[in-house]
Amino acid sequence: MPADVWGERKHKDVRFDPASAVERRDGLVIIRADTKDGEGRMLHYKVLNDLIRREMLAGTRHIVLEGVMGHRYIASTANRKELYIEIRGTPGNNLGAFLDGPTIEVFGNAQDMTGNTMNAGRIIVHGNAWDVTGLAARGGSILIKGNTGYRVGIHMKEYCGVRPCIVVGGTAKDYLGEYMAGGTVVVLNLGGARGSPVGLHLGAGIHGGKIFVRGKVEDHQLGPGATVRPIEEEDLPELLWCLEEFERAFHTSAPKDKNEYVKIAPASSRPFSGHYDPTSV
Amino acid sequence: MAQPIAPMRRMELEAPERFIPVVDAGLCKRCKKCVSECSYRALDFVDGNVKPIGGCVACGRCINVCPAHCIEIRQIPSQFPAHANFNERVRRAIMSQASTGGVLLTSCGTDIAYPVMFDEMLLDAAQVTNPAIDPLREVVETRTFVGGRRGRLQVRDDGRLHMDEGPGPTIAMDMPIMIGHISLGSVSYNAQKALFAAAKELNILAGSGEGGLHKDFLPYAPHVVSEIASGRFGVTGDYLKSTAAVEIKIGQGAKPGHGGHLPGEKVSALISQTRMIPLGTDALSPYPHHDIYSIEDLQQLLSVVKEAVEYKVPVGVKIAAVHNVGAIASGVVRAGADFITIDGFRGGTGSTPRIIRDHVGLPIEVAISVVDQRLTKEGLRNRVTVFAGGSIRSSADMIKAIALGADAVMVCTAAMVAMGCRVCQQCHRGVCSWGIATQREELVSRLDPEVASARVVRLLRSWNEELKEILGAMGIDSVESLVGNRDRLRYFGPNSKIAEIMGVKHVGEGWG
Numbered sequence: 001m002p003a004d005v006w007g008e009r010k011h012k013d014v015r016f017d018p019a020s021a022v023e024r025r026d027g028l029v030i031i032r033a034d035t036k037d038g039e040g041r042m043l044h045y046k047v048l049n050d051l052i053r054r055e056m057l058a059g060t061r062h063i064v065l066e067g068v069m070g071h072r073y074i075a076s077t078a079n080r081k082e083l084y085i086e087i088r089g090t091p092g093n094n095l096g097a098f099l100d101g102p103t104i105e106v107f108g109n110a111q112d113m114t115g116n117t118m119n120a121g122r123i124i125v126h127g128n129a130w131d132v133t134g135l136a137a138r139g140g141s142i143l144i145k146g147n148t149g150y151r152v153g154i155h156m157k158e159y160c161g162v163r164p165c166i167v168v169g170g171t172a173k174d175y176l177g178e179y180m181a182g183g184t185v186v187v188l189n190l191g192g193a194r195g196s197p198v199g200l201h202l203g204a205g206i207h208g209g210k211i212f213v214r215g216k217v218e219d220h221q222l223g224p225g226a227t228v229r230p231i232e233e234e235d236l237p238e239l240l241w242c243l244e245e246f247e248r249a250f251h252t253s254a255p256k257d258k259n260e261y262v263k264i265a266p267a268s269s270r271p272f273s274g275h276y277d278p279t280s281v
Numbered sequence: 282m283a284q285p286i287a288p289m290r291r292m293e294l295e296a297p298e299r300f301i302p303v304v305d306a307g308l309c310k311r312c313k314k315c316v317s318e319c320s321y322r323a324l325d326f327v328d329g330n331v332k333p334i335g336g337c338v339a340c341g342r343c344i345n346v347c348p349a350h351c352i353e354i355r356q357i358p359s360q361f362p363a364h365a366n367f368n369e370r371v372r373r374a375i376m377s378q379a380s381t382g383g384v385l386l387t388s389c390g391t392d393i394a395y396p397v398m399f400d401e402m403l404l405d406a407a408q409v410t411n412p413a414i415d416p417l418r419e420v421v422e423t424r425t426f427v428g429g430r431r432g433r434l435q436v437r438d439d440g441r442l443h444m445d446e447g448p449g450p451t452i453a454m455d456m457p458i459m460i461g462h463i464s465l466g467s468v469s470y471n472a473q474k475a476l477f478a479a480a481k482e483l484n485i486l487a488g489s490g491e492g493g494l495h496k497d498f499l500p501y502a503p504h505v506v507s508e509i510a511s512g513r514f515g516v517t518g519d520y521l522k523s524t525a526a527v528e529i530k531i532g533q534g535a536k537p538g539h540g541g542h543l544p545g546e547k548v549s550a551l552i553s554q555t556r557m558i559p560l561g562t563d564a565l566s567p568y569p570h571h572d573i574y575s576i577e578d579l580q581q582l583l584s585v586v587k588e589a590v591e592y593k594v595p596v597g598v599k600i601a602a603v604h605n606v607g608a609i610a611s612g613v614v615r616a617g618a619d620f621i622t623i624d625g626f627r628g629g630t631g632s633t634p635r636i637i638r639d640h641v642g643l644p645i646e647v648a649i650s651v652v653d654q655r656l657t658k659e660g661l662r663n664r665v666t667v668f669a670g671g672s673i674r675s676s677a678d679m680i681k682a683i684a685l686g687a688d689a690v691m692v693c694t695a696a697m698v699a700m701g702c703r704v705c706q707q708c709h710r711g712v713c714s715w716g717i718a719t720q721r722e723e724l725v726s727r728l729d730p731e732v733a734s735a736r737v738v739r740l741l742r743s744w745n746e747e748l749k750e751i752l753g754a755m756g757i758d759s760v761e762s763l764v765g766n767r768d769r770l771r772y773f774g775p776n777s778k779i780a781e782i783m784g785v786k787h788v789g790e791g792w793g
Contacts, residue, residue, distance in 0.1 A: 045588075046588070049588055053591070072581065072584065072585070073584060073585045073588045076518075076585050076588045076589050077518030077521070077522070077588070077589040079518060079519075093581055094572075094581060094585045097585045097588075097589070098516070098517065098518040098521070098585075098589050100517065100518050100519075112572075113572050113581075116572060116585070117513045117516050117517075119517050119518070132571055132572050135513075135571055135572055136512070136513035136516075138517075138557055151571050154567070154571050155511075155512060155513065155567060155571075157557060157558050158559065159553070159557040159558055159559065178567075178571075179565060179567050181558060181559075181562065181565070182558070182559065205565070205567075207562060207563060207565065208558075208559060208562060269545070269559070269561070269562045269563070270544075270545050270562065270563045271563070272542070272563065272565070273544070273545065273563065274383070275383060275384055276383045276384050276385075276386040276634070277377055277378060277381040277382075277383030277384060277385050277386060278383075278386045278709055278710055279377045279380075279381065279385075280338070280385075280386065280387055280388075280706060280707055280709070280710070281296055281370075281373035281374055281376070281377045281385070
């Protein structure tokens with residue numbers, strides 16, 4: 001949707017009761033995002049997010065969003081651990097930004113910046129999730145059944161045993177795990193793509209965390225600071241946990257033979273310490 | 282038989298020392314306080330006397346702690362043959378880089394003697410045709426409101442007033458000053474505590490910097506502007522919701538186009554906890570925000586942050602002053618920023634490559650005026666609060682910045698100096714002897730947050746009083762009437778083109 005059209009819309013002026021978009025059935029709360037207002041326009045994202053926030057504060061545990069068509073910022077900063085949001089349709093950019101606990105399951109594709117600066121929770125995508133997925137995530141899981149785009153898992157971090165993970169069922173594009181400071185990224189290549197399932201500049205500037213790729217990774221694909229390392233015994237629980245997380249999300253099985261995976265790890269936790277002259281002349 | 286040739290020695294071509302602490306042996310009490318207080322290890326106690334052993338940066342700590350007042354730091358005269366072009370500064374940089382092969386790192390604002398337009402402008406005063414006001418006996422308002430004002434007020438056919446969108450969230454500050462974004466990490470716990478406490482006492486805002494908000498500082502949150510920079514350190518929903526305003530940092534005057542880099546030495550347990558990163562790793566902020574490649578993308582981040590704070594606090598954007606700052610500011614306002622902070626190239630930092638600090642960006646004086654003129658021309662100026670920073674050294678700079686078009690100024694280095702900083706430009710080394718730009722426990726404890734805070738409070742209060750004096754002299758009873766009032770400025774410098782760009786008349790030009 002063109003951003004300016006949405007930005008200019010004065011949703012407050014519309015004589016329309018947003019509550020008419022909410023339906024309660026069999027213990028579920030269903031919000032129809034494609035409900036039309038008096039002028040035939042879909043719910044504005046502000047209205048949709050406000051409805052979700054109200055339901056969350058009221059203690060609703062299961063929200064179904066139907067007819068989602070590019071609504072942005074869904075469930076940003078949602079923080080009830082027990083909340084489960086089921087999305088039917090195509091959510092817009094920044095799905096689950098700053099997410100802190102809930103589970104979001106998308107039956108469709110997600111757009112860019114899914115799980116931006118996420119803190120905790122799970123985002124499950126039964127399709128593809130595009131560019132900059134999991135930017136600066138600090139915790140939680142992002143599980144993608146299909147493929148993902150460019151610059152995924154950038155600057156993920158970990159702290160005090162809290163570690164984010166991204167598992168991609170298919171393939172990923174360039175700059176996967178750029179600036180990565182912690183966490184785990186796994187690319188499964190379940191579709192059996194020919195060649196490498198990841199693009200160029202893999203782990204550029206990585207100084208923490210690990211990337212596991214099922215398939216071939218050539219030296220020229222590695223970014224500065226990234227190295228291929230053998231998978232150690234101590235890596236296995238982490239890898240297996242991610243694979244099981246994927247299996248739980250999609251009720252499928254993920255290949256567990258460690259010999260099929262390549263591990264990419266940082267060459268150093270201080271990649272640029274020799275780059276500078278601190279003499280201060 | 283010929284003498285064997287001596288094995289070649291590494292060429293020792295280190296640059297000569299710049300400063301030497303000289304101790305008067307006759308007065309010295311041999312208490313060795315200076316030796317233990319020198320965090321740069323420039324002094325030693327040898328054979329019953331304190332001796333300089335090199336590495337002095339003129340931080341002045343030894344002078345301050347000496348009970349006998351017998352230490353003097355001397356600037357060593359240049360040891361280089363005079364050359365105005367290959368000056369000493371140039372030759373020192375070459376020597377250091379030839380030794381280390383590194384990108385020169387430095388701190389604080391640039392020390393190059395670029396022209397300062399603040400010093401080339403004179404203010405107006407009221408005479409005869411308009412009365413001056415005595416600020417000690419009459420009200421001169423310095424309260425400043427921060428936030429978007431995008432609503433339009435209309436008189437309807439029935440004569441009633443109608444505002445279409447409302448003003449949006451705003452914050453009132455008692456003076457047009459904000460303490461800039463100085464992160465916990467670049468400065469110590471005690472230093473940040475002092476700054477936050479000063480902001481609370483003065484009822485103004487202070488920036489958190491990119492490092493999150495320590496849980497002990499939550500009581501100050503109503504006076505803190507949280508920051509989202511490219512590293513997203515410490516950014517959680519709760520953090521954003523707790524503070525008075527949120528600022529998306531795109532750039533910083535001291536290093537436009539450069540990301541942050543907190544060296545591993547400064548990532549102590551405390552910093553690791555607030556930034557939520559492992560101990561001792563480099564805290565790197567990427568150069569760009571990888572979710573912002575355009576104004577439309579910036580609009581998305583602004584929108585998602587507004588969603589996150591539920592539209593309850595202003596959300597703004599900080600940009601470094603660069604050559605096309607007018608157009609960029611216009612885009613930032615159109616993207617929905619409630620306030621915009623412009624940081625000029627002379628601004629300070631806790632660590633930056635010297636090449637960027639000294640050679641990239643625009644002076645803040647020009648940037649403020651260009652942005653104010655552009656936003657006014659496009660009918661956007663009323664929508665935002667404009668903050669300006671980048672070496673606001675005095676109340677005079679503040680007043681001129683406001684007259685050029687800023688709503689309020691951002692102050693960092695001056696507040697540091699109030700707390701004890703001597704601007705020795707060594708912050709990036711993490712061993713600040715004043716306990717400001719360091720994370721070492723034994724150094725941090727040297728800074729008493731209460732004393733430091735009181736000094737910042739007194740400094741900024743006195744600036745505000747000086748602002749009132751000037752406003753009164755101009756016959757203006759509210760600082761808001763000075764904003765963008767370039768007619769009250771006159772340029773008194775060598776370059777009238779600059780005056781033309783700033784929209785400031787030359788000295789001698791009147792208006793009637």
